[in-house]
Amino acid sequence: xxxxxxxxxxxxxxxxxxxxxxxxxxxxxxxxxxxxxxxxxxxxxxxxxxxxxxxxxxxxxxxxxxxxxxxxxxxxxxxxxxxxxxxxxxxxxxxxxxxxxxxxxxxxxxxxxxxxxxxxxxxxxxxxxxxxxxxxxxxxxxxxxxxxxxxxxxxxxxxxxxxxxxxxxxxxxxxxxxxxxxxxxxxxxxxxxxxxxxxxxxxxxxxxxxxxx
Amino acid sequence: xxxxxxxxxxxxxxxxxxxxxxxxxxxxxxxxxxxxxxxxxxxxxxxxxxxxxxxxxxxxxxxxxxxxxxxxxxxxxxxxxxxxxxxxxxxxxxxxxxxxxxxxxxxxxxxxxxxxxxxxxxxxxxxxxxxxxxxxxxxxxxxxxxxxxxxxxxxxxxxxxxxxxxxxxxxxxxxxxxxxxxxxxxxxxxxxxxxxxxxxxxxxxxxxxxxxxxxxxxxxxxxxxxxxxxxxxxxxxxxxxxxxxxxxxxxxxxxxxxxxxxxxxxxxxxxxxxxxxxxxxxxxxxxxxxxxxxxxxxxxxxxxxxxxxxxxxxxxxxxxxxxxxxxxxxxxxxxxxxxxxxxxxxxxxxxxxxxxxxxxxxxxxxxxxxxxxxxxxxxxxxxxxxxxxxxxxxxxxxxxxxxxxxxxxxxxxxxxxxxxxxxxxxxxxxxxxxxxxxxxxxxxxxxxxxxxxxxxxxxxxxxxxxxxxxxxxxxxxxxxxxxxxxxxxxxxxxxxxxxx
Numbered sequence: 166x167x168x169x170x171x172x173x174x175x176x177x178x179x180x181x182x183x184x185x186x187x188x189x190x191x192x193x194x195x196x197x198x199x200x201x202x203x204x205x206x207x208x209x210x211x212x213x214x215x216x217x218x219x220x221x222x223x224x225x226x227x228x229x230x231x232x233x234x235x236x237x238x239x240x241x242x243x244x245x246x247x248x249x250x251x252x253x254x255x256x257x258x259x260x261x262x263x264x265x266x267x268x269x270x271x272x273x274x275x276x277x278x279x280x281x282x283x284x285x286x287x288x289x290x291x292x293x294x295x296x297x298x299x300x301x302x303x304x305x306x307x308x309x310x311x312x313x314x315x316x317x318x319x320x321x322x323x324x325x326x327x328x329x330x331x332x333x334x335x336x337x338x339x340x341x342x343x344x345x346x347x348x349x350x351x352x353x354x355x356x357x358x359x360x361x362x363x364x365x366x367x368x369x370x371x372x373x374x375x376x377x378x
Numbered sequence: 379x380x381x382x383x384x385x386x387x388x389x390x391x392x393x394x395x396x397x398x399x400x401x402x403x404x405x406x407x408x409x410x411x412x413x414x415x416x417x418x419x420x421x422x423x424x425x426x427x428x429x430x431x432x433x434x435x436x437x438x439x440x441x442x443x444x445x446x447x448x449x450x451x452x453x454x455x456x457x458x459x460x461x462x463x464x465x466x467x468x469x470x471x472x473x474x475x476x477x478x479x480x481x482x483x484x485x486x487x488x489x490x491x492x493x494x495x496x497x498x499x500x501x502x503x504x505x506x507x508x509x510x511x512x513x514x515x516x517x518x519x520x521x522x523x524x525x526x527x528x529x530x531x532x533x534x535x536x537x538x539x540x541x542x543x544x545x546x547x548x549x550x551x552x553x554x555x556x557x558x559x560x561x562x563x564x565x566x567x568x569x570x571x572x573x574x575x576x577x578x579x580x581x582x583x584x585x586x587x588x589x590x591x592x593x594x595x596x597x598x599x600x601x602x603x604x605x606x607x608x609x610x611x612x613x614x615x616x617x618x619x620x621x622x623x624x625x626x627x628x629x630x631x632x633x634x635x636x637x638x639x640x641x642x643x644x645x646x647x648x649x650x651x652x653x654x655x656x657x658x659x660x661x662x663x664x665x666x667x668x669x670x671x672x673x674x675x676x677x678x679x680x681x682x683x684x685x686x687x688x689x690x691x692x693x694x695x696x697x698x699x700x701x702x703x704x705x706x707x708x709x710x711x712x713x714x715x716x717x718x719x720x721x722x723x724x725x726x727x728x729x730x731x732x733x734x735x736x737x738x739x740x741x742x743x744x745x746x747x748x749x750x751x752x753x754x755x756x757x758x759x760x761x762x763x764x765x766x767x768x769x770x771x772x773x774x775x776x777x778x779x780x781x782x783x784x785x786x787x788x789x790x791x792x793x794x795x796x797x798x799x800x801x802x803x804x805x806x807x808x809x810x811x812x813x814x815x816x817x818x819x820x821x822x823x824x825x826x827x828x829x830x831x832x833x834x835x836x837x838x839x840x841x842x843x844x845x846x847x848x849x850x851x852x853x854x855x856x857x858x859x860x861x862x863x864x865x866x867x868x869x870x871x872x873x874x875x876x877x878x
Binding site for chain 1: 421442489491530532536537539560561595599601603625627628629670672673674675747870871872
């Protein structure tokens with residue numbers, strides 16, 4: 166007989182969103198705390214997802230299905246964790262910068278980060294610097310992620326970082342950037358704190374940011 | 379007696395088909411349904427208004443966009459005025475593309491952030507000099523019929539790099555060019571440059587020396603910049619490529635038929651809008667359809683699905699009578715290696731065998747992020763082979779050569795025969811980079827691999843002195859347009875160089 170933790174981890178691994186809330190309820194009935202179910206169940210499942218993805222044994226649609234089930238679990242656990250005053254992993258504000266309608270890469274990052282246990286505020290695409298500034302003020306995120314697919318709109322990431330600086334908010338957040346034409350060198354030049362080459366890398370980077378904080 | 383002679387030569391060209399006519403119709407009529415029932419989102423007011431006054435239903439208008447639904451009769455009307463043939467020429471009128479039906483033309487891809495330096499063997503950000511050199515390679519390659527900027531010029535300002543790219547290409551080639559534009563201003567400047575190059579607006583209108591690349595965003599979105607470019611091109615007689623780049627499984631259905639339906643819906647909207655604006659406006663639809671790699675999330679440029687989708691879409695465009703923008707000569711490989719040649723061979727062959735008209739992206743590596751001169755030179759040779767296959771085996775009294783067989787008879791040979799002497803050069807394919815030496819000679823010649831020979835050819839082209847293609851005065855005039863643009867857009871730049 167596998168334990169409730171193992172069952173939860175397996176449900177996440179299999180991307181079984183329907184089953185996860187029931188299993189959490191069952192765990193609570195057995196007397197487990199929300200924190201225990203998260204750390205020993207959901208997170209263990211998601212870690213395995215990450216490991217398998219890196220090995221090439223899992224594919225993006227499968228990972229997203231797992232992230233979706235993680236999110237379903239978090240939906241149940243979040244109020245309980247807040248009640249017990251447990252620390253959450255952190256909040257991320259995400260957006261595609263001004264002038265760029267390309268959406269999917271950034272959405273993948275959002276889903277991966279949600280799967281990793283972050284709160285994600287997805288601003289959408291074609292977002293001017295002011296939208297990022299407003300979102301930082303409103304949501305007090307730990308991390309701001311921005312993306313651009315075009316070389317011309319890459320520049321807008323630099324403008325946005327500058328605007329965040331001028332608004333006096335730069336020290337409050339870690340900034341990560343991504344998108345097909347972006348690389349580490351460019352991220353450094355525009356004063357970002359990090360660069361993610363794809364969605365899983367961005368999610369790992371976000372985890373690094375909060376664990377270093 | 380050959381009674382069916384009309385049909386005869388048509389059948390002599392090998393073809394590759396992946397859809398039946400019924401399937402093509404099913405895809406087309408499904409696209410009409412999506413265009414009418416799901417609609418497309420348009421982020422430009424004038425575009426919405428034009429569509430609306432032409433009969434489209436406009437719904438769900440927000441601050442920045444509207445959902446536009448096009449009834450099928452509007453598409454019928456647009457297709458009736460859309461030219462079935464589009465012509466783009468080189469500035470000296472020597473090179474010419476007649477885009478229709480089975481006419482095939484190969485050329486480069488555009489705007490890669492990176493390039494392989496042929497001298498240092500390193501991958502780095504592309505510069506003005508690289509783009510000029512790529513144009514020089516294209517100029518020297520007989521099977522490259524048009525050109526695009528194989529690198530984003532990154533040693534100039536970011537907001538105006540498109541003018542510099544065009545200048546670099548004009549310095550290197552006299553073939554027709556498919557330009558990209560940063561924005562409407564960039565397009566206007568490049569049109570101005572083209573007028574200078576060809577000797578005025580009237581000359582350009584007689585035969586446009588560039589076409590414009592426009593890319594709506596999948597799924598079903600047409601951005602402000604895209605619509606502005608479409609309208610400007612239409613107003614100014616610039617043929618344009620309207621090519622969505624849907625990714626099966628990510629920005630389009632995972633099923634390839636679904637991807638084709640969506641891409642066609644996206645293209646049809648462009649057709650309707652252009653023909654409402656100006657009946658007879660020339661356009662080319664395409665063209666880049668592929669799948670997302672589900673491990674790495676990259677856009678695949680060398681997958682069999684891309685070749686298959688390209689073939690299907692080519693058939694659809696032929697059925698519609700619209701020139702096609704195909705994709706081939708490109709690869710997901712990081713460098714010019716076995717995978718690169720394998721994938722380019724595969725997609726160039728299927729593209730040619732289906733007969734897509736303007737076949738772009740020759741020279742692409744790393745999913746279109748890096749360009750390679752070796753890749754272009756190698757693809758030139760691949761295309762040469764494919765063209766030999768396309769010539770097929772004509773079967774006539776003359777080619778069956780019964781009189782020659784009779785003449786030589788049992789036990790003789792054909793090497794000395796006039797029949798061989800007058801025909802072999804034409805009929806037996808030779809490639810300058812293909813090795814067919816025997817072992818001893820290959821060994822003596824330094825055991826050169828295909829990669830070595832291709833690389834040597836690249837250097838040979840780069841190091842061959844050529845006459846300037848534009849004179850000094852014209853160069854100055856063109857350069858001034860670029861510099862004035864830099865001046866106008868100075869304020870938009872970051873206070874440091876983005877790349878170099």
